[in-house]
Amino acid sequence: MKEYDAVVIGGGLLGCFAARGLAGYRLKTALLERREDLCTGISRANTAIVYSGYDTKPGTLKTELCVRAARGFALFCEELGVRYNMCGSLMVCFGERGDAVIRDKIRQGSENGVEGLSYLSREDVLALEPNIAPGVFSGLYSRDSGTVLPWELCLAAAGNAADNGVDIFRRAEVTNISREGEGFRIQAGSDEYYARGIINCGGLSADKIHSMVIKSPIGISPDAGDYIVLDTKAAGHISHIIFHEPEHKGKGLTLVPTVGGNILIGPTERPYEQDAGGARAAAGSKAKPGDDMFAGTSLDGLEALRAQILQVMPSLPVEHAIRTFDATRPNPEDKASQASINDFCIVEENDSALISLIGVKTPGLTCANELGVHVSGKLASRLGAAANPGFRPRRDPPARVRDLPFEQREQLIRDNPDYGKIICRCGGITLGEVLDSIRRAPGAVTLDGIKRRAGTGLGRCQGGFCSQSIIETLAGELCCAPEDITKDGEGSYLFSKMATP
Amino acid sequence: MAAALCAARGSGAHAASVAIVERAPALGGILNQCTHKGFGLTYFGEELTGIDYARRFARLVDTADIDVFTDTSAIDIGGDRTVAVSGATAGLLRLQAKAVILATGCRERPIGALPVAGTRPSGVFTAGSAQKMMNIGGYDIGNRFVILGSGDVGMIVARHLAQSGKEVIAVLEISQDCGGLPSNRINCLERYNIPLLTRTTVSKVHGAGRVCGVTVADLAQGGSRFIECDTLITSVGLVPERDLLDGLLSEGPLPDWLFLCGNACFVHDTADDTTFESERTGSLAADFALHGVRMPGANHGDRARSDSFSPAEALAHGGTAGLSESGEVVCCACPKSCRAVLTSGGWQGLCCGRDSPDIG
Ligand SMILES: Cc1cc2nc3c(=O)[nH]c(=O)nc-3n(C[C@H](O)[C@H](O)[C@H](O)COP(=O)(O)OP(=O)(O)OC[C@H]3O[C@@H](n4cnc5c(N)ncnc54)[C@H](O)[C@@H]3O)c2cc1C
Numbered sequence: 020m021k022e023y024d025a026v027v028i029g030g031g032l033l034g035c036f037a038a039r040g041l042a043g044y045r046l047k048t049a050l051l052e053r054r055e056d057l058c059t060g061i062s063r064a065n066t067a068i069v070y071s072g073y074d075t076k077p078g079t080l081k082t083e084l085c086v087r088a089a090r091g092f093a094l095f096c097e098e099l100g101v102r103y104n105m106c107g108s109l110m111v112c113f114g115e116r117g118d119a120v121i122r123d124k125i126r127q128g129s130e131n132g133v134e135g136l137s138y139l140s141r142e143d144v145l146a147l148e149p150n151i152a153p154g155v156f157s158g159l160y161s162r163d164s165g166t167v168l169p170w171e172l173c174l175a176a177a178g179n180a181a182d183n184g185v186d187i188f189r190r191a192e193v194t195n196i197s198r199e200g201e202g203f204r205i206q207a208g209s210d211e212y213y214a215r216g217i218i219n220c221g222g223l224s225a226d227k228i229h230s231m232v233i234k235s236p237i238g239i240s241p242d243a244g245d246y247i248v249l250d251t252k253a254a255g256h257i258s259h260i261i262f263h264e265p266e267h268k269g270k271g272l273t274l275v276p277t278v279g280g281n282i283l284i285g286p287t288e289r290p291y292e293q294d295a296g297g298a299r300a301a302a303g304s305k306a307k308p309g310d311d312m313f314a315g316t317s318l319d320g321l322e323a324l325r326a327q328i329l330q331v332m333p334s335l336p337v338e339h340a341i342r343t344f345d346a347t348r349p350n351p352e353d354k355a356s357q358a359s360i361n362d363f364c365i366v367e368e369n370d371s372a373l374i375s376l377i378g379v380k381t382p383g384l385t386c387a388n389e390l391g392v393h394v395s396g397k398l399a400s401r402l403g404a405a406a407n408p409g410f411r412p413r414r415d416p417p418a419r420v421r422d423l424p425f426e427q428r429e430q431l432i433r434d435n436p437d438y439g440k441i442i443c444r445c446g447g448i449t450l451g452e453v454l455d456s457i458r459r460a461p462g463a464v465t466l467d468g469i470k471r472r473a474g475t476g477l478g479r480c481q482g483g484f485c486s487q488s489i490i491e492t493l494a495g496e497l498c499c500a501p502e503d504i505t506k507d508g509e510g511s512y513l514f515s516k517m518a519t520p
Numbered sequence: 521m522a523a524a525l526c527a528a529r530g531s532g533a534h535a536a537s538v539a540i541v542e543r544a545p546a547l548g549g550i551l552n553q554c555t556h557k558g559f560g561l562t563y564f565g566e567e568l569t570g571i572d573y574a575r576r577f578a579r580l581v582d583t584a585d586i587d588v589f590t591d592t593s594a595i596d597i598g599g600d601r602t603v604a605v606s607g608a609t610a611g612l613l614r615l616q617a618k619a620v621i622l623a624t625g626c627r628e629r630p631i632g633a634l635p636v637a638g639t640r641p642s643g644v645f646t647a648g649s650a651q652k653m654m655n656i657g658g659y660d661i662g663n664r665f666v667i668l669g670s671g672d673v674g675m676i677v678a679r680h681l682a683q684s685g686k687e688v689i690a691v692l693e694i695s696q697d698c699g700g701l702p703s704n705r706i707n708c709l710e711r712y713n714i715p716l717l718t719r720t721t722v723s724k725v726h727g728a729g730r731v732c733g734v735t736v737a738d739l740a741q742g743g744s745r746f747i748e749c750d751t752l753i754t755s756v757g758l759v760p761e762r763d764l765l766d767g768l769l770s771e772g773p774l775p776d777w778l779f780l781c782g783n784a785c786f787v788h789d790t791a792d793d794t795t796f797e798s799e800r801t802g803s804l805a806a807d808f809a810l811h812g813v814r815m816p817g818a819n820h821g822d823r824a825r826s827d828s829f830s831p832a833e834a835l836a837h838g839g840t841a842g843l844s845e846s847g848e849v850v851c852c853a854c855p856k857s858c859r860a861v862l863t864s865g866g867w868q869g870l871c872c873g874r875d876s877p878d879i880g
């Protein structure tokens with residue numbers, strides 16, 4: 020049995036930042052993630068926006084954390100070596116109803132203490148974003164808003180936690196928790212762990228994990244959304260995050276100019292449906308559809324997005340689409356009343372040190388660090404732990420060869436020729452960067468893991484060109500056969516190991 | 521790389537000094553993954569495999585006085601006619617040239633470009649990368665295949681799979697007709713009893729880890745059905761690879777010292793087409809480098825993009841970029857890769873509802 024003071028369950032944004040928060044105390048800490056890699060859940064597929072905090076109700080924990088987080092986001096990203104595109108956001112509307120919403124948001128924003136908000140006339144909107152449909156009515160500009168790559172943020176937090184002594188275990192699915200003395204005995208994967216305290220960040224399963232100890236008062240009722248990603252060829256078409264406030268009720272369109280130079284379009288809002296076709300076909304196979312959180316994009320959803328684009332920005336070059344993806348929202352719901360809950364839910368057990376974050380949705384990415392600090396502080400005080408004076412909050416960013424000035428790049432390649440060999444043509448990413456992503460803890464073990472760390476395969480060929488050499492590099496580093504490498508964990512093998520029928 | 525080899529040869533024949541920069545460890549480009557026969561009938565008068573075809577030109581380059589940088593990528597073309605290159609052995613260098621030929625080939629359109637719903641499992645490959653994984657890597661990429669798109673590469677891959685005893689359930693084509701050459705339809709599909717389903721497409725991909733099947737929509741009759749498979753191969757369009765020009769294009773029209781040939785210029789049907797065109801481009805580029813004059817007829821990447829491009833000019837320039845000998849341009853606005861011709865009445869042949877083509 021492995022013994023720890025604190026165990027964090029779940030390696031998404033919340034779990035990784037909770038672990039980083041705990042590293043700030045004198046606690047022996049472990050993080051347990053069920054999948055092969057971190058950041059494969061909700062944290063991988065979302066809108067990636069840092070919200071400034073005008074959108075949420077005054078007086079909520081959400082608002083308090085969000086406003087604080089957004090204000091310090093650039094500094095905090097600098098500390099973790101994470102790229103932040105602080106592009107500001109623009110909420111736009113096309114009529115009286117939307118205009119009323121915008122005026123309301125400005126009032127709410129100033130009540131929340133958000134700075135840098137301004138009301139924009141039609142002309143102001145068009146001056147900032149000339150490609151918006153000319154029928155635009157008015158807008159709301161927010162300065163303290165921007166976008167990050169969620170996996171870059173999540174893995175930087177995990178890396179910083181690991182640098183500060185947190186043990187990270189992957190393929191460690193928590194299947195049972197029992198009380199033992201003051202603490203807990205945890206069954207995860209093939210190992211047992213003892214922990215004095217637990218922070219449960221199990222994402223869509225957080226309610227079930229809580230219920231392993233004591234019945235969770237809060238349940239999760241998921242819904243889903245679809246996104247389209249445009250190639251960097253479309254970059255420059257927008258320069259701010261754009262929120263469309265529709266005239267009729269329902270979800271408007273969101274457009275995000277990502278850190279990678281793509282444009283993200285979405286999400287829709289629709290019921291979460293398990294994949295019937297897949298389930299039927301996979302009945303005999305090992306893969307368990309529906310067990311996985313991503314049920315797939317829906318054609319209706321993708322069409323709805325295209326229809327909205329025609330209304331908001333008909334000139335958007337959707338022919339440059341390179342990818343679509345879906346996301347699952349973990350809507351928290353009070354189990355007794357079945358009412359949905361509109362704030363972050365932090366459920367604390369009275370008799371023991373179990374703290375669960377259940378159903379944290381937007382702006383969970385924005386607030387990940389604040390939440391991590393918040394819950395790790397709570398647990399530390401319950402466990403009576405002192406601050407860790409040796410904690411180092413900084414993390415050097417990985418080498419990003421393409422961004423270096425010529426002379427520096429030349430020197431780097433002279434020192435290590437692997438930084439000269441380009442592997443991913445779309446992203447200009449080198450062998451050296453791929454190797455770094457495998458070797459630096461928590462290292463990549465899957466094809467998508469390298470994508471999340473080094474940025475390979477995100478471009479317009481979507482890995483068509485580089486996958487094979489990356490698989491071979493990964494197999495070489497992990498001392499296994501290319502056939503053992505998966506795209507993104509269990510069941511997603513790339514080359515056939517099955518006997519030919 | 522067929523293009524680069526020929527262009528280099530064409531230039532070398534004029535006593536210009538030439539360097540080839542190639543990202544891969546060997547010269548030959550896409551030809552190196554073509555283990556099948558059918559290359560060189562027009563040029564050599566005999567049927568070669570792609571590998572042998574490439575080898576013939578590679579040997580000519582070896583014996584000529586041409587500097588070859590393999591394992592080296594071009595990363596930037598500067599307005600001062602320098603080409604920045606990066607490689608493990610070469611390091612980071614700037615090569616100074618008098619003329620630059622872009623022969624970077626093309627790239628395959630990914631499935632994400634299509635309105636296909638569903639999950640994102642493993643086991644979805646583009647035809648070219650599947651070909652590379654099988655023929656160069658020697659990997660076994662699956663057992664039960666559905667092929668989306670009846671482009672030439674997709675059909676050639678279908679044949680290869682059938683020959684290796686794999687199950688190819690069908691080739692699906694969204695439009696009325698086969699997308700590739702009729703000869704390939706006969707040789708690769710009909711001969712192996714692989715059904716070609718036209719007016720049919722994949723509307724949804726299923727599977728949590730690996731692909732476990734696809735929902736196939738019948739566009740003619742309506743309705744859809746589920747087909748079980750473990751691999752989906754897509755052959756839904758090739759796009760000229762011209763990223764290296766982005767910097768130059770942002771500064772205005774492309775300079776006269778820049779030449780394009782091969783699939784970087786427009787997607788050619790056969791290697792022989794590429795060869796003829798590239799040899800000519802090579803000598804024109806050499807002329808330019810040695811004498812500073814640009815002969816009419818040289819390929820030029822920006823012509824089809826610029827507003828001043830007129831049908832008369834198109835005809836005068838014969839092989840203008842994005843244009844084939846007959847004045848066709850391959851549109852990249854949708855996966856259909858329609859061929860369009862600019863006439864006095866505007867662009868003809870576009871089926872995607874645009875009034876001018878997108879040439880990627
Ligand atoms: C559609 C959508 C858009 C969003 N957009 C934004 C936005 O623009 N800005 C913003 O601020 N926020 C946004 N959010 C919110 C934000 O993405 C989430 O709040 C955040 O990612 C939640 O992280 P998490 O760590 O709780 O979940 P996850 O990332 O899902 O992490 C949970 C982890 O726990 C693991 N796990 C589960 N069960 C077990 C077990 N038994 N044992 C071990 N491990 C287990 C899972 O594998 C997973 O890795 C969005 C959310 C959604 C759904």
Ligand SMILES: Cc1cc2nc3c(=O)[nH]c(=O)nc-3n(C[C@H](O)[C@H](O)[C@H](O)COP(=O)(O)OP(=O)(O)OC[C@H]3O[C@@H](n4cnc5c(N)ncnc54)[C@H](O)[C@@H]3O)c2cc1C
Pocket residue numbers: 521522523524541542543544548549550551554558559592593594595623624625626647648651673676758761764781782783784787788789790791792794
């Ligand atoms: C997948 C595929 C299969 C084909 N199959 C057949 C067939 O069966 N029969 C037939 O007759 N024709 C076939 N063709 C058509 C024909 O063979 C090719 O069109 C022709 O060989 C193209 O030559 P190319 O030099 O233009 O492109 P490529 O052969 O693709 O060469 C481009 C070269 O440029 C290199 N390169 C690209 N960017 C850089 C950079 N930045 N720095 C350095 N190097 C770079 C690449 O590594 C590559 O070697 C096929 C084409 C494709 C795409």
